[in-house]
Amino acid sequence: MPTENNYFAHKTAVIDEACEIGEGTKIWHFSHIMSDCKIGKECNIGQNVVVSPGVILGKNVKIQNNVSIYTGVICEDDVFLGPSMVFTNVTNPRSAVIRRGQYETTIVKKGASIGANATIVCGHNIGKFAFIGAGAVVTKEVKDYALVVGNPAKQIGWMSEYGQRLNFDENGTAVCSESKEIYKLENDNVIKL
Secondary structure (H helix, E strand, O other): OOOOOOOOEEEOOEOOOEEOOOOOOOOOOOOOOOOOEEEEEEEEEEOEEEEEOOOOOOOOOEEEOOOOOOOEEEOOOEEEEEOOOOOOOOOEEEEOOOOOOOOOOEOOOOOEEEOOEEEEEEOOOOOOOOOEEEOOOEOOEEOEEEEEOOOOOEEEEEOOOOOOOOOOOOOOOOEOOOOOOOEEOOEEEEEOO
């Protein structure tokens, strides 16, 4: 049932006042969109998702079931958040110590994908088109196009914008097997040509 704002919200979703939701966005069963968050156009927010105050989601962000996006998280356009992945926003939480106002910022840059059950420890940005493997625990910055897996997450390669593994030749050049786009590896950084 689309609303007057041209987005869809399932009847079980809770949407607080003073949040911005872009046209074409879909919000599914039992999700909670809290006040003062900004959600871009054409996003898909799965079942049992919480979007906390101050969160910013770009356009076409896909959030699978059971994800909580806490204050301090910013997702740029075309980000994919896999089922039950986890963000944190305080590095040293204690039940008896109030740390509101000490939330750290985590930016997930354009086109990045975070796999199912991965954990992103706050304050560590995810580079554009990076690929975080399922179950990975990210404890440091992730470079653009990097493929990281494990606990703690370690980089094991590079990914194209189409999500294909890049294999660089002796000249530091790789071609995406799907898109045929060309990438260059220089000084341990990847750029698309």
